[in-house]
Amino acid sequence: MGLDLEAVTGVLASKGLKITHQRIVVYQALLAAKNHPTAEQIYDSIKSQNPSISLATVYKTLETLAENLLIHKVSTPQGTMRYDARIDNHNHIYISNTNEILDYEDEELSKILLNYLKKKNFDNLSITDFKVQIKGEKINPDKGISIT
Amino acid sequence: MGLDLEAVTGVLASKGLKITHQRIVVYQALLAAKNHPTAEQIYDSIKSQNPSISLATVYKTLETLAENLLIHKVSTPQGTMRYDARIDNHNHIYISNTNEILDYEDEELSKILLNYLKKKNFDNLSITDFKVQIKGEKINPDKGISIT
DNA sequence: GTAGCTGCAAACGATTTGCAGTGTT
DNA sequence: AACACTGCAAATCGTTTGCAGCTAC
Numbered sequence: 001m002g003l004d005l006e007a008v009t010g011v012l013a014s015k016g017l018k019i020t021h022q023r024i025v026v027y028q029a030l031l032a033a034k035n036h037p038t039a040e041q042i043y044d045s046i047k048s049q050n051p052s053i054s055l056a057t058v059y060k061t062l063e064t065l066a067e068n069l070l071i072h073k074v075s076t077p078q079g080t081m082r083y084d085a086r087i088d089n090h091n092h093i094y095i096s097n098t099n100e101i102l103d104y105e106d107e108e109l110s111k112i113l114l115n116y117l118k119k120k121n122f123d124n125l126s127i128t129d130f131k132v133q134i135k136g137e138k139i140n141p142d143k144g145i146s147i148t
Numbered sequence: 149m150g151l152d153l154e155a156v157t158g159v160l161a162s163k164g165l166k167i168t169h170q171r172i173v174v175y176q177a178l179l180a181a182k183n184h185p186t187a188e189q190i191y192d193s194i195k196s197q198n199p200s201i202s203l204a205t206v207y208k209t210l211e212t213l214a215e216n217l218l219i220h221k222v223s224t225p226q227g228t229m230r231y232d233a234r235i236d237n238h239n240h241i242y243i244s245n246t247n248e249i250l251d252y253e254d255e256e257l258s259k260i261l262l263n264y265l266k267k268k269n270f271d272n273l274s275i276t277d278f279k280v281q282i283k284g285e286k287i288n289p290d291k292g293i294s295i296t
Numbered sequence: 297g298t299a300g301c302t303g304c305a306a307a308c309g310a311t312t313t314g315c316a317g318t319g320t321t
Numbered sequence: 322a323a324c325a326c327t328g329c330a331a332a333t334c335g336t337t338t339g340c341a342g343c344t345a346c
Contacts, residue, residue, distance in 0.1 A: 017325095017326095018319085018320055018321075018324095018325060018326065019320075019321095020319075020320075020325090020326065020327080021319095022326085022327070023326090038310090039310085039311080040310085052327090052328075053327085053328085054327070054328045054329065055311095055328095056311085056312080056313085056327085056328065056329075056330095057326085057327055057328065059310090059311060059312075060312090060326080060327080061326095061327095063311095063312095064326095073225075075223050075224065075225050075226070075227045076223065077221075077223050078223070079223050079227050079228065079229055079310090079335085079336090080227065080309090080310065080311095081227050081310080081311085093273070095273070096276070106268075108264070109264060112260060112264060113280070116256070116257060116260060117282075120254075120295060120296070121295065121296040122284070122293060122295055123293060123294040123295070123296065124286055124287050124288055124291050124292065124293045124294070125241070125243070125284045125285070125286060125287070125293045126284055126285050126286075126287055127282055127283070127284040128244070128283050128284050128285060129282070129283040129284075130280060130281065130282045130283065131280070131281050132261065132278060132279070132280055132281075133278065133279050133280075133281050134265075134275055134277075134278045135275070135276050135277040135278065136270070136273045136274050136275040136276050136277075137273070137274050137276065138272055138273060138274075139272050139273070139274055140272055143272050144272065145270060145271060145272045145273045146271045146272070147268060147269065147270055147271070148268070148269040148271065165300095166299090166300060166301065166344080166345055166346075167345070167346095168300095168301065168302080168344075168345075170301080170302070171301090186335085187335085187336080188335085200302090200303075201302085201303085202302070202303045202304065203303095203336095204302085204303065204304075204305095204336085204337075204338085205301085205302055205303065207335090207336060207337075208301085208302085208337090209301095211337095212301095227310085227311085227335090228334090228335065228336095229335080229336085
């Protein structure tokens with residue numbers, strides 16, 4: 001995770017976006033985040049290095065990046081938005097007692113679902129995206145989750 | 149769909165909730181709704197018959213019903229809340245060009261997923277809920293969707 | 297009678313907007 | 322130079338809250 005400056009500017013340029021300091025910083029912050037931060041969390045994480053940046057700009061930048069399919073907006077069960085630099089199709093685990101969102105990806109699961117959806121015929125619907133949403137609680141909130 | 153008054157009062161009583169006119173009306177309105185309405189849509193649908201009811205009460209009532217597991221709160225990709233009187237585990241299809249939410253239930257899909265999750269070992273996680281979220285667009289927005 | 301519920305208005309948090317000024321191309 | 326982008330503050334939207342009065346039990 002974490003594209004260098006060249007890569008980031010290249011990606012922005014490829015979408016015809018102006019290369020501004022703010023966009024670089026916001027994008028890099030999101031790429032570096034392993035959790036799924038809110039706009040405010042991104043703002044907090046960059047404002048010490050960029051004291052003049054405004055929260056509104058962070059929102060606008062994230063919106064722009066999402067429109068250009070460089071990042072994803074993720075709505076949480078609480079109705080707030082989080083952002084995700086991963087653009088490949090993957091699943092999320094919402095952990096209610098710690099308010100975390102974990103990525104969950106599994107080749108086998110993707111295959112199973114894709115296979116299932118192919119078999120079904122959804123008339124008058126063009127599917128743009130599908131994912132499994134798992135909700136749960138950590139038994140021990142201080143420890144991580146491992147999947148075997 | 150649509151419980152009669154007796155049934156509704158019975159359900160409320162079984163949860164130890166006071167039987168108020170507002171709760172009956174809100175609950176029945178949600179039971180009768182085939183779409184997944186917002187709090188405001190429920191409010192609009194009942195206020196002509198109940199002019200003195202307040203939107204805040206609708207919110208409070210829905211919250212209470214959800215806490216008592218009589219209904220579900222559903223967060224949309226846009227970050228707003230919708231409500232669902234179906235409490236069995238089912239999947240949702242989000243239709244972006246009409247802003248609809250459709251229920252989607254399929255025995256086979258449930259089995260496949262349950263089976264998959266059983267096989268996997270999520271350490272330190274207790275799964276409370278899982279569902280498939282399908283996003284798509286209607287090809288013809290004026291027509292329905294049929295699944296075959 | 298009392299605890300719980302309602303309705304109102306005000307407060308709230310997250311996000312968006314208008315606009316004047318600034319920066320990129 | 323032109324236009325897109327930023328920063329600020331104010332506005333907006335959906336939702337929640339505080340509290341006085343009302344209602345079911």
